[in-house]
Amino acid sequence: MCRWIAYSGSPVNLEDLLYKPERSLVMQSKHSRLGAETINGDGFGIGWYSRPPRPGLFHSTDPAWNDRNLRELSALAWSGRVFAHIRASTGTAVQQTNCHPFRYGRWLWMHNGLINDFSTIKRDMTLAVDPALFPLIEGSTDSELFFYLALTYGLENDPPRAVARAVGVIEAIGRNHGVEYPMQMTVATTDGETTWAFRYSTEEKSRSLFRSTDISALRALHPTHELLQGLSADARLVVSEPLGDLEGAWQEVPEASTLVVQGARAEVSSFSPTPV
């Protein structure tokens, strides 16, 4: 199990984003409260847009709390769109090619959760990937393969539709192999302009997912809160776990939902896999 955050808004310093909050992602790497595992020490990654359209990636197999290069890089980098992920492996090797976020062109993708009995259904999932995309798969995780399935089904054109189809296909493959609850996921993906997040599990007991409240409303509530003053009105965070206890700051994204964040606008709709 993993933890992740997706930020969009006015350019923020990555150190402010990743290290300074009360329960920052780097802190969560040692002490997650809501994760299935309390430790996320099996590598981490960040993806950030500083010269769009292509995002930069930093992947490491060290625990995030120990990585000096992450700290240095974070102190100097500013970005208006950041994905960050800390990993707790569910079995696959701890190596850079298994670190999230994954990248394809201008797209980023990260996943918390797992595909149950992945080793059983991995081959059929692999076969379902567009042969033109297949050579780009670098690692061995369920999460990356899920990304390439979503790309196969049109992620670049219609993300909610592509993810619904990919999940439908994975569930169908799982059922064929006798897997009762194939999918457990919160996923975030972006093309550098819009962020889509999904919360879903076949079992209907999905990993936690939260989004930040409207910054203007939050500022009114906490007029002396320093960090809030520095953020633009359209700043939005989508997170697997709140970054602090600030009252009124976080709203849970409901079970089986799609969340679309575009500028200040954040819309939640229901998510269901496309039957195959």
Place this chain on the structure above:
Amino acid sequence: MCRWIAYSGSPVNLEDLLYKPERSLVMQSKHSRLGAETINGDGFGIGWYSRPPRPGLFHSTDPAWNDRNLRELSALAWSGRVFAHIRASTGTAVQQTNCHPFRYGRWLWMHNGLINDFSTIKRDMTLAVDPALFPLIEGSTDSELFFYLALTYGLENDPPRAVARAVGVIEAIGRNHGVEYPMQMTVATTDGETTWAFRYSTEEKSRSLFRSTDISALRALHPTHELLQGLSADARLVVSEPLGDLEGAWQEVPEASTLVVQGARAEVSSFSPTPV
């Protein structure tokens, strides 16, 4: 803060020793119960004697729970004397040269605890090391420097006396720099034939230290316990934290003590630093 175990007795397989106990050291790397930190993910090390007199070393900066080479090596190695240590850094860099156990000739040394305000007193500690030993210091930890001080004061000839003098010197240096409680330690050291362990802190609130009960008595108590049947009567473990809940298996080593384990014989005496 760290966790460690020191085994002596009939040759054991390292995998049996490090992975199989209910609360094995590798498990403790993720979930320590008694440590000052619950996670010990900042590297680890093992030292073992398979072709005496010189012990082998394996040091890694990966969390122990992720290291495949440790697992492979453990499956194939047998030894009658093993030191193993998992590290939670108290500030110094996570690098192989900072991993315990440290080695000098046939000697091993490992430490749980810390020297308070180490950066303040490090220089004077460094100056106190025998100039002939100085070039051998490879890392930057308090623990390794403490080892070289103990060597300077005669560890090879009389370990309890040398450790008492080294601690006395460190406390004197600390006092000179206004450090109230310089020393916090459990230490184990061996020449390949005898193991000495020390529990002490200036503040008289030392880290936990346990030793295993006499194996014969324990066998009588648990006649069906598989692991126990495989051990020789003189097998002994000294550990910073019990490896399981087996009733009657563990005795606490008292505050301010020296424990000497030679074959089946284990003697506890009081420890006090030599005033300088």
Place this chain on the structure above:
Amino acid sequence: MCRWIAYSGSPVNLEDLLYKPERSLVMQSKHSRLGAETINGDGFGIGWYSRPPRPGLFHSTDPAWNDRNLRELSALAWSGRVFAHIRASTGTAVQQTNCHPFRYGRWLWMHNGLINDFSTIKRDMTLAVDPALFPLIEGSTDSELFFYLALTYGLENDPPRAVARAVGVIEAIGRNHGVEYPMQMTVATTDGETTWAFRYSTEEKSRSLFRSTDISALRALHPTHELLQGLSADARLVVSEPLGDLEGAWQEVPEASTLVVQGARAEVSSFSPTPV
């Protein structure tokens, strides 16, 4: 391009084998004479049998010349059958799961060379792997996939036949995709009792391959050579590059050959892929 050695015979110390020869494998990692690349600094691995049937593995992404754990392990390990490999990546990621030798049960496999246009033909190669074996593939190299194809075609029962079929299949897949010279290889594989080595390339310009001369004859030639005196009469080395300039010590294995080493017996026969 890579370098490898396969040893069989009386148990040798791994340090003697890997570090001490005039042009040892570890030295070759910095300065190979016959390789397509002079540097093999993209990780390494060793596989050795010390408690058969299952061999141990040590894989590292560090350059071999820097790895202290390899040196420590080598000093303490003895084995009558050792595979060692240093890697120069032809494009795939430098990670432990891409380090040779690869293992399946009691089998080891290592490869020097490459499958040309691998990214183009990887998918069809993947589909050709037995679905029961597919989940065991951990890395992303051509070499590991080639191993699983050989296993698919019966490596465990008849290695020369299985390798001939696997190469035939790879060449057929390559031709379908317009790849002129799909295969470039020297390969070694063992079940812990016999070693098979293959030298072949579609282009008929294969990487170098050598085997050691009969030890008894060599001893007569060099009666004062220390290392030779310690080896048993049936000791044999198969290497991608000679380990020194000792006159009479090395015989080249001819282009398009299979070499079978069983005890003191070493037989060379011609190798040709099974047409598909």
Place this chain on the structure above:
Amino acid sequence: MCRWIAYSGSPVNLEDLLYKPERSLVMQSKHSRLGAETINGDGFGIGWYSRPPRPGLFHSTDPAWNDRNLRELSALAWSGRVFAHIRASTGTAVQQTNCHPFRYGRWLWMHNGLINDFSTIKRDMTLAVDPALFPLIEGSTDSELFFYLALTYGLENDPPRAVARAVGVIEAIGRNHGVEYPMQMTVATTDGETTWAFRYSTEEKSRSLFRSTDISALRALHPTHELLQGLSADARLVVSEPLGDLEGAWQEVPEASTLVVQGARAEVSSFSPTPV
């Protein structure tokens, strides 16, 4: 032995600087022409100013040619002042704390060469460091200790004077220990505004050092050279080895020299250690 480059001028993209030249520093990590070693695979580092005064650092123990994070970071970072260094260890451990450039406040320092018999004279060098600076030493190299000696002798106020004194002290310590030629060096240091480079060795056979020619003159010579057109008139490179064969592009810095680069102005004067 190592290789390094120091750039100052209009902001350049780090990928353009580190990867694109014909004989870029990253290429030199595999195939140096003028170095004492052809391979510099024992880690690397870069320091760059993007939000002065404090420079950022990226240190890695991987060979530079393999580091994906370096490539990603380089693609996104621009800076008007960059230090980059690839390391070939002369004995000390390969670890991040031994990677150049070293940093103190706004200062960077990197070194090619070595202090002969370092282990013999290290203790006396250590004692000569200002006790207030001593706790900041993190690694175990001669190069970092040399940096802290230069800081002790006033690097921040008068770099040429401080380096001359530090070298004088090191030579005196060396002589006391019977070391014939203690110092071998090319060094670069900067406060973010001026770069000082030094070429010197006790033996008067110093490592190579070059500086780029005036860009305007070079442009006149090569009016169609693309890279040149992108650089400002005051762009300057100081390098241990030329980055390409462009005629007229490089001038050797003479034996026993100090080079000061401030904006477009580059002045060479003679260097000699201050006798102690």
